[in-house]
Amino acid sequence: MKPTKRRFTSLGTVLCASLVLLAACTNGQDTQPAAKAPVKEGDSTLNTSGLPIVKAPLTLNMLAGQSPLHGEWKDKLLWKEAEKRTGIHIEWTLVPQANLEEKKNLLLASGEIPDAFYGGGITSQDMISYGQQGVFLPLNDLIDKYAPNFKKITQQYPEVLKGITSPDGKIYALPKMSTNPTHRLNNKLFLNQKWLDEGSLKMPGTPDELYQVLKAFKAKDAARVPLGGTDIGGIIRTLTGAWGLQNRGSSNSYLDYNEKTNELRFFPTDPNYKEVLEYVRKLYAEGLLDSEIFTNTVPILTAKINKGIIGGFPSINTVPAGQKRTDYAGLPQALKGPYGDQLWSGMTSVLQNQGAFVITKKDKNPEATMRWADYFIDGEGAVLYWMGVEGKTYEMKDGKYRFVQDIVNNPNGLTLDQGISRDLVAPFTTHPIVREERFAWDTGEGLPEVIQAAKNLQPFAPKEIWPAFLYTKEENERMIALGNDIHTYIFEMQTQFITGKAPFTKWDEYVTTIKKMGLDEYMKINKAAYDRYKSR
Structure with missing residues (x-):
């Protein structure tokens, strides 16, 4: 999943002559509706x-x-x-x-x-x-x-x-x-098992152990990129749970719940979030995090993995690793943080x-x-x-739904998504359907190492996962104005803190700026939406 930069979209009102519109x-x-009773x-x-x-x-x-x-x-x-x-x-x-x-x-x-x-x-x-x-x-x-x-x-x-x-x-x-x-756990960390074995290294259990593993990867070969990815948000979501943040899942931007005060929390201003960014800054400064993390795409990451230089990456599955994906394995458990938190927060709502x-x-x-x-x-x-239809697009194997070979191993070189899309519309759509495990065996979520990674992390997922909150029309108008500015500023400063363009001595100034941008009103609106959600 991409980091939430701008969750809110303005409702454009555009007038157009009907004939032009239809064309x-x-x-x-x-x-035009067909005639019908x-x-x-x-x-x-x-x-x-x-x-x-x-x-x-x-x-x-x-x-x-x-x-x-x-x-x-x-x-x-x-x-x-x-x-x-x-x-x-x-x-x-x-x-x-x-x-x-x-x-x-x-x-x-x-x-x-x-x-x-x-x-x-x-x-x-x-x-x-x-x-x-x-x-x-x-x-x-x-x-x-x-x-x-x-x-x-x-x-x-x-x-x-x-x-x-x-x-x-x-x-x-x-x-x-x-x-x-396996799909809802959309952010899993996969590490190069071959590199771990070569260095007699164990899978990390804490952020500090992860740091030591990445340092060992780099020490073996300076050309290596110990930790890669396609966006900085995936890296951060790998770590927030170890500091007790994003404890209600990842569907509501920067909101979670403060268990100590029993209040809704805006965690980007929390001291623990500062520690997360300081940790990522250390990785970036020491060359343990891909210097191109802010501009990488999936094809770019795949190309780097194919060169054999990526030690690990966060993703919903190992598809970005292509044919080399068998070298990568998920963590055996969630990372345990400095204050005893052991939570894997990169999970979405049903x-x-x-x-x-x-x-x-x-x-x-x-x-x-x-x-x-x-x-x-x-x-x-x-x-x-x-x-689709049994015998035409799928068959049952060992009690599982599997696409026919013409789809999964197409003789004309079609990718899996291309093969499926000839007769179906499931790839890359937002339809009123339920994504189920029984239909995932021939997708990225059906790969053995991905299923195992999800099983390892599921016990550490938040016990309560919030869906995205709904706002009234009036609240939406204010959230568009407030949210766009606040979220954009957070992302910009997140980048500057990690790259070192902004020192952490400016943290208090960063927090003060967010408050001046209307954080109190922002949280009041979210509190009202949260209260409605809880009361239903």
């Missing part, structure tokens, strides 16, 4: 359970973000099979993900909206603002009556329902979720994205639409979404 946003497809409860054409969902064919218009991998959706095996099973045909308006924010805002501003946004870039701000305006339908009753799969998830994981309930008590969207602990699916006021068939979306959350629908 820009439809990707050559018609967004409403399918309501009690209507003989709506099946309230089982398949098909409707007795008479029904067409719905949906907007979705389109990954460069995906190509056209209408001919994909996934949607053809889904239509056969459910009786519902989807007319897709596909928008390249790079342009999704702009196109979504144009549609919402003009009122030329589809029946639903399916992974359509709806933010939590959008969800509440347009929900209260009546553009997005409240889903509470629809979920209760027509979404048994989603209801089951919320019963098992109450934080999901609490995390999507708006301040007005209404639910305006279905979320993207993950129950796979609730991954709050605005994955919304139904708009244009939809004349919200009941059928809700049943359609719920179908892919569990059971045969989830198998179809993630794996």
Whole structure:
């Protein structure tokens, strides 16, 4: 995961003539609702359970973000099979993900909206603002009556329902979720086991032992980069738990909970956070941390690993190591810090994205639409979404769902994601689905060393994980103003402290500056959001 630099996005209001808008946003497809009669409860054409969902064919218009991998959706095996099973045909308006924010805002501003946004870039701000305006339908009753799969998830994981309930008590969207602990433990530290063995070194159990291991890596060969990565946030999240920070997971930027005072805490001003930055500064100053950590990308990191110069890196999996990944192993346990803290805080909530699916006021068939979306959350629908059709895209091996060889070892050199995307849309999307361990065997989270790393760290994960908090429309407006400035300043100073451009003698000045930027108001708003979350 990238470090949270700017969590908040302004809601752009753009006006555009409808003809120009449609030409820009439809990707050559018609967004106007097809003629159809409403399918309501009690209507003989709506099946309230089982398949098909409707007795008479029904067409719905949906907007979705389109990954460069995906190509056209209408001919994909996934949607053809889904239509056969459910009786519902989807007319897709596909928008390249790079342009999704702009196109979504144009549609919402003009009122030329589809029946639903399916992974359509709806933010939590959008969800509440347009929900209260009546553009997005409240889903509470629809979920209760027509979404048994989603209801089951919320019963098992109450934080999901609490995390999507708006301040007005209404639910305006279905979320993207993950129950796979290997995926949710998104920040694991992998070290070069071969280098450890060559130096007769043990896996570190404390930050100081990690420092000694990295020093030994460097002493063996000055050309080595003992610790690499693709962003500084991953390095910091590797360490915060050892100082008792980020003890409610990583979904709420810089917020956690002070166990001593029983209060919400803004930890970037905490003395322990200063110690974390001092530790990272030491690694950077001594050449133990990649000097290019602030500009690295995954391809750059992979190239360095292929050169045999990287001793370790934090990541959700070992995919950046490519074919050399077998040299890397995860920590046997969380690092134990100087004050006895032993926590692995780089873990996200089951609730991954709050605005994955919304139904708009244009939809004349919200009941059928809700049943359609719920179908892919569990059971045969989830198998179809993630794996496709048995014998065509997947097969069962030793009781596990595995993609066919034409996908995992494509003779034409397609990558795994490219192979999957020919018939499915799972890679790089934000849809109202559940990422489960049973569908991960052929992904980075299914690699043996990654599964083992997660098992090692899971006992040290925070016992309570917060999803991202929801704010009222008024609170959002203030958080945009306050959060952008505060978060940007924190990231800039974090970089300066680590690189030595700002000495730690300026720490008090740094804290004072954040307070002057409106930290009290920032925390008051977050306290209100936290109190609402806890009260549900």
